[in-house]
Structures are given as C-alpha cells and as structure tokens.
Amino acid sequence: MLKLGVPSKGRLMEQTFDWFGARGVTMRQTGAEREYAGAVDGFDGIDLVLLSAGEIARELAAGRIHLGVTGSDLVRDKLADWETQVAELAPLGFGHADLIIAVPAAWVDVETVDDLDAAAAAFRATHGFRLRIATKYHRLVREFLTDREVADYQLVDSQGATEGSVKNLTAEAIADITSSGATLRDNHLKMLTDSVIHASQATLFRSLTADWTQAGPILGALTRKLGL
Amino acid sequence: MTPAIRAEADRLFAAFQAAGAVAIDTDILQPAEILLDLYGEDIRARAYTTHDPLRGEMMLRPDFTVPVVQAHMAHGADPARYCYCGEVFRKQQHRGNRASEYLQVGFEVFDRRSPEAADAEVFSLFSNLLADLNLRAATGDIGILMAAVRGLSTTEARKSALLRHIWRPRRFRALLDRFSGRAPANRDTLLARLRQPAGAAPLVGLRDEAEIAARTQALLADADTPALCAPEAALLYDLLTLQAPAAAALAHLRGIQPLLPAIAPAVDRFAARLDALSARGIDVVTLPFEASHGRTTLEYYDGFVFSFHGLPDMPPVASGGRYDALTAVLGAGASIPAIGGVIRPALVAALREAMSC
Numbered sequence: 001m002l003k004l005g006v007p008s009k010g011r012l013m014e015q016t017f018d019w020f021g022a023r024g025v026t027m028r029q030t031g032a033e034r035e036y037a038g039a040v041d042g043f044d045g046i047d048l049v050l051l052s053a054g055e056i057a058r059e060l061a062a063g064r065i066h067l068g069v070t071g072s073d074l075v076r077d078k079l080a081d082w083e084t085q086v087a088e089l090a091p092l093g094f095g096h097a098d099l100i101i102a103v104p105a106a107w108v109d110v111e112t113v114d115d116l117d118a119a120a121a122a123f124r125a126t127h128g129f130r131l132r133i134a135t136k137y138h139r140l141v142r143e144f145l146t147d148r149e150v151a152d153y154q155l156v157d158s159q160g161a162t163e164g165s166v167k168n169l170t171a172e173a174i175a176d177i178t179s180s181g182a183t184l185r186d187n188h189l190k191m192l193t194d195s196v197i198h199a200s201q202a203t204l205f206r207s208l209t210a211d212w213t214q215a216g217p218i219l220g221a222l223t224r225k226l227g228l
Numbered sequence: 229m230t231p232a233i234r235a236e237a238d239r240l241f242a243a244f245q246a247a248g249a250v251a252i253d254t255d256i257l258q259p260a261e262i263l264l265d266l267y268g269e270d271i272r273a274r275a276y277t278t279h280d281p282l283r284g285e286m287m288l289r290p291d292f293t294v295p296v297v298q299a300h301m302a303h304g305a306d307p308a309r310y311c312y313c314g315e316v317f318r319k320q321q322h323r324g325n326r327a328s329e330y331l332q333v334g335f336e337v338f339d340r341r342s343p344e345a346a347d348a349e350v351f352s353l354f355s356n357l358l359a360d361l362n363l364r365a366a367t368g369d370i371g372i373l374m375a376a377v378r379g380l381s382t383t384e385a386r387k388s389a390l391l392r393h394i395w396r397p398r399r400f401r402a403l404l405d406r407f408s409g410r411a412p413a414n415r416d417t418l419l420a421r422l423r424q425p426a427g428a429a430p431l432v433g434l435r436d437e438a439e440i441a442a443r444t445q446a447l448l449a450d451a452d453t454p455a456l457c458a459p460e461a462a463l464l465y466d467l468l469t470l471q472a473p474a475a476a477a478l479a480h481l482r483g484i485q486p487l488l489p490a491i492a493p494a495v496d497r498f499a500a501r502l503d504a505l506s507a508r509g510i511d512v513v514t515l516p517f518e519a520s521h522g523r524t525t526l527e528y529y530d531g532f533v534f535s536f537h538g539l540p541d542m543p544p545v546a547s548g549g550r551y552d553a554l555t556a557v558l559g560a561g562a563s564i565p566a567i568g569g570v571i572r573p574a575l576v577a578a579l580r581e582a583m584s585c
Contacts, residue, residue: 109447
C-alpha cells in the first residue's frame with residue numbers, strides 16, 4: 001500500500017479532494033463527518049490518512065507516509081534541510097499565502113527590512129531589550145533575517161492570532177502568512193515592502209525516507225494517472 | 229568520545245596549565261537570558277535550549293567564554309590566566325558530519341599591562357601546541373577597521389550605523405555603498421512622505437510616537453548628509469579587502485595612515501603585536517593577515533583575531549581573539565583587556581590519525 005496523507009479538515013481538505021477528483025482519483029471521508037478516516041475510489045493501493053497539515057510534514061520526514069499534501073511553508077519551517085527529507089512532486093495551485101513581516105501601519109519611518117533593522121537598534125537602546133517579532137515560523141523567519149544580517153531583534157512564539165500580539169504589547173512586529181492582507185489592515189499593520197519570506201501553496205510531497213519497496217510501483221501508476 | 233580525543237584534550241589542558249593558567253570549570257546549564265541578549269537569535273538557532281520550572285530558560289553551554297568572563301568579573305584576580313576543558317553543545321541545522329557535542333580546551337588571559345604582549349603570548353602558545361599539524365594560520369584585527377570608521381569625517385549617526393554592523397560584512401558593505409554615494413538610497417518616496425505627513429494610522433504597540441519621530445528626523449537629517457569624501461571611502465574599501473602577509477600589511481597600513489590619521493593608534497598596536505610575535509619566534513613576514521578576518525555573527529571580538537585551519541571541509545581546529553568590550557558588557561561597570569581562544573581536541577586527533585595513515 002501507498003500511504004497518502006491529506007489535510008483532515010476545512011478548505012484545504014476540500015480543495016485537495018477536488019484536485020485529485022479532477023484527475024480521476026476520488027477521495028472521500030468515511031464514517032461520521034468528524035471522523036478522521038478516508039477512502040480512495042478509482043485507484044487501487046492507496047491508504048488515505050487524514051492528518052493536520054503540520055503533522056503531514058513531520059510524518060513525511062519520519063517516513064510513516066509516502067506522499068502528503070501540505071503547505072510548502074510548513075515543510076520548509078518544520079524540517080531541517082527539507083530537501084534531504086522530502087521532494088516536491090507537484091504544486092497544487094491552491095492554498096496560496098505569503099509569509100511576510102508586518103509592522104504597525106503608523107510606523108511611517110519603516111518601509112523595508114533595512115528600516116526594521118535600524119528601528120530595532122534604536123528600540124533596543126531605548127527599551128533595553130531586542131525588538132520582538134511574533135511568529136510561529138521560527139526557522140523560516142530566522143533564516144531570512146540572518147541572511148539579510150538583521151540585528152537586535154528576537155523572535156517570540158505565537159501559535160495563533162499573531163496579528164493581535166502588537167496591540168497586546170507582546171511583540172513590536174509580526175511574521176505570519178497573509179493572503180489578502182485584510183487581517184493586517186484590520187489590526188493596523190502593514191507589510192514591509194521587501195519581506196516576502198516564502199510564497200507558499202499547497203504542494204504534493206514525496207517522502208525520501210519512507211520504505212518504497214512496495215509503494216514504488218503504485219507511485220508510478222499514480223503519477224501517470226495524475227498526469228505528473 | 230575516543231581515548232585519542234580524551235588524551236589530546238588532557239595534553240592541551242596540561243600544556244595550558246604549564247603556561248601559567250588556573251583551571252576553571254563552569255556549569256553546563258547556563259541561563260539563556262544573557263546569551264540571548266549578547267548573541268540574539270543566532271544563538272537560539274545554535275544552542276540547545278531547555279526550560280527549568282524554577283530557573284526559567286536555560287541553555288546547554290554553547291561556549292566557555294561568557295561564563296569564564298562572568299566568573300572573572302565577579303571575583304577574579306588581576307591579572308589572571310584561566311584554562312578549561314569540557315563539552316560544548318551546538319545544534320546543527322544541516323546534515324553533515326559537524327558534531328553537536330564536542331570538547332573544547334581553552335585559554336583566556338585578563339591582563340591590563342600589555343595587550344599586544346598578551347595577544348602574542350596566546351597566539352604563539354597555540355601555534356607551538358599545534359606546530360606538528362601543518363595547519364594554516366589566519367589572523368586579523370577588527371580594531372583597525374573600527375578605528376577607520378571612527379575616524380571618518382561624517383556624522384556620528386553614520387559612524388554608529390557602520391560600527392553596529394562591523395561584524396556583518398554584507399550589511400556593512402551596503403551601508404558603505406550608500407554613504408559613499410555608490411548605491412542609490414531609493415528613499416525618495418519615503419522622504420517625500422515624511423516631509424509631508426498625512427493622516428497616520430492608529431498607533432498600536434510599544435514603539436511610541438516619540439521613537440517614530442526621532443527616527444523620522446534621523447532619516448531626514450541623513451538625507452541631507454553629504455556623501456563620504458571619495459578618498460576616505462576608497463581607504464575603507466581598501467581596508468575591507470586588505471589581505472597580505474602581516475609585515476607587508478603593516479607597511480601598507482603605514483602608507484595609508486597619513487590619509488586616515490585616526491587609524492594611527494590601531495596601527496601602532498598592530499606593529500607592537502608583530503614585534504611581540506617576532507620576539508616569540510613567529511615569522512611575521514609569512515604570517516597571513518586579513519583586515520576583515522573574524523567578521524562573523526558572534527560579535528564580541530574587537531581586536532586581534534586568529535584561527536588555525538586543517539582540512540578544507542573541517543571547522544577551524546582552533547580560534548580566538550581579543551574581546552575587551554565583552555568584559556565591559558558583563559562587568560557591571562568594570563572592564564579589563566582580555567584575549568582567549570579554544571582548541572578542538574577531536575579535530576586535532578582526527579588530523580593526527582590522518583597523518584599517521
């Protein structure tokens with residue numbers, strides 16, 4: 001059997017089902033509506049596993065699933081040296097979101113990452129601690145800021161409602177995913193003009209660590225069926 | 229850890245004690261706060277962090293220098309020489325053969341009398357202990373670059389911006405390009421908006437109106453600041469790329485000194501160091517020197533820096549440098565000239581094994 005992990009709920013699950021369905025591989029939830037069990041029609045040999053999008057990255061890396069659909073941002077953030085653990089089979093064209101850095105819209109003096117760096121220096125001198133950036137994407141944000149040699153900042157963890165952390169005084173800036181920018185505007189934030197850290201979309205990944213001895217031929221048939 | 233590595237560590241540790249250092253030990257669990265404040269997010273990516281229910285966030289010792297400096301500043305003799313031998317822990321973010329736990333044997337000198345003599349003492353001690361390994365030495369002096377920046381005829385704001393990024397080569401270069409007019413600032417729309425402020429969005433967060441106004445003023449003032457004069461900018465670019473045997477580098481620096489008199493004290497110190505190194509039998513005619521050596525994100529070196537390199541895919545076998553400013557940061561008002569370095573016995577043992585094959 002080939003184990004295929006897909007998002008277990010919400011719009012990401014529906015769009016994943018639609019994407020495979022359009023290519024003749026029909027997925028459906030089995031059992032009760034809230035039960036995380038699924039089945040595939042129109043293709044033999046696939047064991048459908050419903051998981052949260054974040055866990056799909058980890059399960060791929062651990063080799064417990066052969067294929068998985070998850071955001072390209074999650075794979076890059078959760079896995080060290082992600083290219084050595086998983087490979088991209090196909091971008092799926094939905095679930096688009098950009099990981100960006102945002103600051104209060106009232107900061108008229110800050111437009112770019114360079115400005116943020118300079119503001120962080122002054123902030124640290126004034127307040128005695130490093131300017132705080134709230135995020136749940138620690139690896140991606142740190143790598144981005146290290147690459148641009150930004151100093152005097154610190155990351156603080158925020159697993160949800162990150163846009164509110166500035167108003168709540170737990171951070172001075174945020175790094176989060178945004179698709180329309182509406183949540184940023186509603187929270188009086190603006191995106192730094194040069195701060196797209198990663199343009200994410202739902203992607204079909206292949207595990208490089210899983211045991212492919214039996215699943216390999218099934219993958220061949222599946223990629224032909226999907227037209228990859 | 230193999231017996232060969234342990235034996236090498238013991239040999240180096242004994243040699244440091246024979247050279248007059250007092251053995252010192254530090255806790256493996258270190259409070260994270262001071263390390264995070266010093267190194268920022270870089271250390272979070274590299275150090276193992278754990279949470280203690282009573283002591284808060286703790287780190288597995290990523291290096292000895294900070295706790296040794298803290299111990300010295302709290303109750304050290306003056307002058308003092310310390311040595312240590314123990315594990316340090318570094319997370320590796322990439323696959324490969326880099327160790328995440330390894331022994332370091334280190335030597336640190338706190339001495340006000342003659343910093344250049346102490347520089348030479350530490351370098352020659354390391355050089356002699358590693359002499360049979362055919363290592364490639366590298367030396368530098370970040371103090372010359374810092375003196376050159378301090379001596380520029382421009383605003384204090386521009387000098388502090390350059391000094392703040394002296395350890396970050398690309399950002400330093402970008403600032404220098406902008407200040408010298410080589411790269412456009414691309415700030416026209418921002419500056420126009422700052423000159424004619426429109427209705428601002430509601431302010432959220434801790435950074436207040438006064439801070440925004442202060443930086444706005446700084447940006448407008450900087451826009452009116454003339455570019456660095458061409459000869460000064462050229463000298464700074466020249467320094468960034470200066471790479472020559474130490475004696476030739478000194479001759480070169482003596483040559484440009486009249487054009488940038490502010491570097492004279494730093495060049496004098498460089499000359500005194502070379503004399504002290506010669507007196508200890510180091511051949512300064514062949515000793516490699518790079519003015520930019522040691523510019524990394526671990527931003528505490530502020531003078532002489534050195535390293536010894538083995539195989540190309542290996543981290544440095546030994547490295548060290550002067551960190552006078554760090555003693556002030558950790559000294560609660562006090563400070564003392566200090567220099568130190570570490571050797572990685574596992575790499576020494578690996579090189580010996582490779583040589584014996």
